[in-house]
Amino acid sequence: MSKPIMQIENITKKFPAFGGKLLTACDKVSLTINVGETIGIVGESGCGKSTVAKTILSMHAPTNGKILFRGKDITKLKGEERRQICRHIQMVFQDPTAAFNPKMKIGNIICEPLLNFNLIKKFQIKEKAQELLHLVDLPPDFVDRYPHNMSGGQRQRVAIARALALEPEIIVCDEATSALDVSVQAKIIELLVKLQKEKGITYIFICHDLALVSLFAHRVVVMYLGNVVEKIDGDKLEKAKHPYTKALLKAVFSVDEEKNQQIEILTGEVPSPLDLPVGCPFQNRCRYCRDICREVKPQLEEVEENHFVACHLQE
Numbered sequence: 001m002s003k004p005i006m007q008i009e010n011i012t013k014k015f016p017a018f019g020g021k022l023l024t025a026c027d028k029v030s031l032t033i034n035v036g037e038t039i040g041i042v043g044e045s046g047c048g049k050s051t052v053a054k055t056i057l058s059m060h061a062p063t064n065g066k067i068l069f070r071g072k073d074i075t076k077l078k079g080e081e082r083r084q085i086c087r088h089i090q091m092v093f094q095d096p097t098a099a100f101n102p103k104m105k106i107g108n109i110i111c112e113p114l115l116n117f118n119l120i121k122k123f124q125i126k127e128k129a130q131e132l133l134h135l136v137d138l139p140p141d142f143v144d145r146y147p148h149n150m151s152g153g154q155r156q157r158v159a160i161a162r163a164l165a166l167e168p169e170i171i172v173c174d175e176a177t178s179a180l181d182v183s184v185q186a187k188i189i190e191l192l193v194k195l196q197k198e199k200g201i202t203y204i205f206i207c208h209d210l211a212l213v214s215l216f217a218h219r220v221v222v223m224y225l226g227n228v229v230e231k232i233d234g235d236k237l238e239k240a241k242h243p244y245t246k247a248l249l250k251a252v253f254s255v256d257e258e259k260n261q262q263i264e265i266l267t268g269e270v271p272s273p274l275d276l277p278v279g280c281p282f283q284n285r286c287r288y289c290r291d292i293c294r295e296v297k298p299q300l301e302e303v304e305e306n307h308f309v310a311c312h313l314q315e
C-alpha cells in the first residue's frame, strides 16, 4: 500500500499587493504525496505553482495551513531543526546557472551541500563529485569544468547531481526542463525516472506543459488562479472533469487541428467563460489581483489592461 511522505493541508499564501491589498497566490491547497511517487503540478503562469513549491521547501511560511513531512509539521520549524529537514527535500530550478557560482568548479558546486552539512572533507570532493556525475551520466573530468563551459542540458544534470548529493527523499523540480529543447528535455526526464526507480525518490514536478507532465507523473494536480481545480491520475487524463483541465488538454492535443479550434491556454490566454462550469469556481475573482469582482458579468471582462475577471455567472 502507498505510504504518505508529505501531507499538504489547506495551504494558503498571501502576499502584500498594490493599494495595501493582499494577493492570494495559492488558496487552501491540499495534497497527499506518497513515497516514490511523481506528482505533476500544472497550470498557466501565475497560478501559484512556484508558491506551493517554495512553501514545501520552507522558503516562505504559509499564511494558513500546514505541511507534514513524515507526519511532522514542518511549517513552523526554525534554525537547525529546519535546516535538517531541508536536507531531505531538495530543489532543481529552471535556470541552474543562476544558482551556481560561476567561479566555482563543477566538483565544488556538486559537493557544496555535503560540505555545508560536514558530511565530507575537502580532500573527498573529487571522488564524491565523480560518483555523483556518474549517476547523472556525465563524464568524471567534468569535476574540473566551470558552469559556462557546459551546455544547458549538462548544467541541468549538474543541478540534479547537486540535489542528489544529500540523498533527499523528495526533489522539487520547478520548471526544471522548461529552458531545454525537446530532445534534451526527454533525456532529463528519462534520467529522473531512472533515478526514481533506483533510489525511490519522490518528485514534485512543476511545469506549465501538461503534455510533458502526463508522460511520467503518477498524478497530476491542475491549478488555476491559486486554486487546485483537479487532481487526476497521469494515465487517466482523458477522464478529466474540470473544464480548465479539458481546455489544457485540448490545447495540447489540438496542435494539428484547425487553427481556429485551438485553445491556447498554454500561451497564457484565459479560457472562454463558457468553458468554466456553472457557479464560478473562482468566486468571481480577478485573475490578476485575485480580488473579488463587484460586477458579475456573464463574460470575461477587461477591467483594466491585463486585468480580467474570470467569471461566467449568469446575470
Ligand SMILES: Nc1ncnc2c1ncn2[C@@H]1O[C@H](COP(=O)(O)OP(=O)(O)OP(=O)(O)O)[C@@H](O)[C@H]1O
Residues within 6 Å of the ligand: 015, 016, 023, 024, 025, 043, 044, 045, 046, 047, 048, 049, 050, 051, 052, 208, 288
Ligand atoms: N514574493 C512575492 N511577492 C508578491 N507576490 C508574489 C510573490 N511571489 C509570487 N507572487 C505572486 O503570486 C502569484 C503566483 O505566483 P507563482 O510564482 O507562484 O506562479 P507560477 O504559477 O509559479 O507562475 P510561473 O509559471 O510564471 O512561474 C503571482 O501573481 C505572483 O505575482
